[in-house]
Amino acid sequence: MPTLAPSDYLVHLAAISTLICYLFRDQIKLRFFAALGDALLTGYYYFAFDKPLWNGLVWTVANVIINVTMIIILLREHRMSLLTDHEMTLFRCLETLTPGQFRKLLKIATWHESEDPVQLTEEGAALNKLYYVLDGNITIGKQGRVIEREPKMFIGEIAFLRDKAASATVMTASKSLYVSWDQAELRALLKKNEDLKNAMSSLLTTDMADKVARA
Structure with missing residues (x-):
């Protein structure tokens, strides 16, 4: 059985995180695990190869930024404590x-x-x-x-x-x-x-x- 390099675990963790995100209807939880999956996949594209896979890496980073931005917006929308x-x-x-x-x-x-x-x-x-x-x-x-x-x-x-x-x-x-x-x-x-x-x-x-x- 082939031995996995430490960086190889990133792709499996990324896949697991992405699968977990589909279990939630709550947009904040869904987007958190989607962002986590893409962040792990970004690490895989960067560390697992002799030269980083820039094409894939750019899009995973973009997905992380979008999801993190939406999480911030959703958290602001849910914050009702400042209402009079x-x-x-x-x-x-x-x-x-x-x-x-x-x-x-x-x-x-x-x-x-x-x-x-x-x-x-x-x-x-x-x-x-x-x-x-x-x-x-x-x-x-x-x-x-x-x-x-x-x-x-x-x-x-x-x-x-x-x-x-x-x-x-x-x-x-x-x-x-x-x-x-x-x-x-x-x-x-x-x-x-x-x-x-x-x-x-x-x-x-x-x-x-x-x-x-x-x-």
Whole structure:
């Protein structure tokens, strides 16, 4: 049986690490073992031959860099400890969003706290914002009918989804906390992030269905 040189073990360890990576659904663990496998394979290409196999080595190094970069990005997306209490409350309300998706949405959000009633929308008028009310009851007026709703709901979602005027006049309570997104900026963000677009569509559709059920 031939004796393996110390450098020969690298290729076997690389193969084992690569096989292990396929056992994980978690992207961080998967990419860690993929990067480890390529790092070991890089060592094999460099040490196992009289002259390093530069062609293969360049690509394994590139794979290591890509995977390590993605691990850093994923770790940043999973780090939610820096969120404020209000941001964490909003994150829990938008339950279909991943931490990374939520942070993207948060970057273009504007927070509002008011001690007086605020009119968010006017029935039939153009609307360039999407709102989410976190605290303070909401008064909704439509076709002469006025109803009051509890917070934790989107306002202006129909106008946003259909690109039309507001379907109702909405007022906040005397004390309220809400978030707004500029429609144009939000559309641009969703256009670049298909997964976020799908998650937001699900949230807005569910929100509309809840409103209909409570009407």
